[in-house]
Amino acid sequence: MPFTHPPPYHGSCPCRTIRYRLNATPLVCHLCHCTSCQQESGTAYCINILIETRNVELIDNSPPLLSNDIPTDSGDPQTLFRCPKCYFVLWSYYAWPVMSMVRAGTLDTADLRRLTPDVEIYTKSRLAFVRVEWEGKREFVESYERELVWCEESNRRRDVYLPELLAYKEKLEREKQEGGVVVE
Numbered sequence: 001m002p003f004t005h006p007p008p009y010h011g012s013c014p015c016r017t018i019r020y021r022l023n024a025t026p027l028v029c030h031l032c033h034c035t036s037c038q039q040e041s042g043t044a045y046c047i048n049i050l051i052e053t054r055n056v057e058l059i060d061n062s063p064p065l066l067s068n069d070i071p072t073d074s075g076d077p078q079t080l081f082r083c084p085k086c087y088f089v090l091w092s093y094y095a096w097p098v099m100s101m102v103r104a105g106t107l108d109t110a111d112l113r114r115l116t117p118d119v120e121i122y123t124k125s126r127l128a129f130v131r132v133e134w135e136g137k138r139e140f141v142e143s144y145e146r147e148l149v150w151c152e153e154s155n156r157r158r159d160v161y162l163p164e165l166l167a168y169k170e171k172l173e174r175e176k177q178e179g180g181v182v183v184e
């Protein structure tokens, strides 16, 4: 668990037009050294909170976010969600809208200071001068087996959103086969 204190957790974009709240404990928190995270952050690595999209809520009259897709190595696009005023990316998803990846650095200081990632990943592209340490840290050269890293509660929550994820995947497959958008 990346936090020892209970939800909600709060955050905002740098211009503070967007305020958000995470209404549940993150499923997992990655410190990721992959080349996409380096390029997108403009620095050495990203800290990404994975959480069900339904648990990410815009608050304080925040306007809707802008979104755009960027290509990824996997072939599925990554959809980025930005503040409409400062264009800063607050979160994104890869292929599955049910699960969001929140940029942890956008959390309010009070919550960010109490965050510890669960796992360090893609160390194969970690920059030579970067050293990160925390108690009980696990690291992986690339990705990892979810069952081994996620806590029992997070794996249980995944079982809840899995049908939704599979249904979405199926819909995408059908769209690909039929060469158009399926209206439901």
Ligand SMILES: [Zn+2]
Binding pocket: 013, 014, 015, 016, 017, 018, 083, 084, 085, 086, 087, 088
């Ligand atoms: Zn902003």
Ligand SMILES: [Zn+2]
Binding pocket: 032, 033, 034, 035, 036, 037, 038, 046, 122
């Ligand atoms: Zn990454």
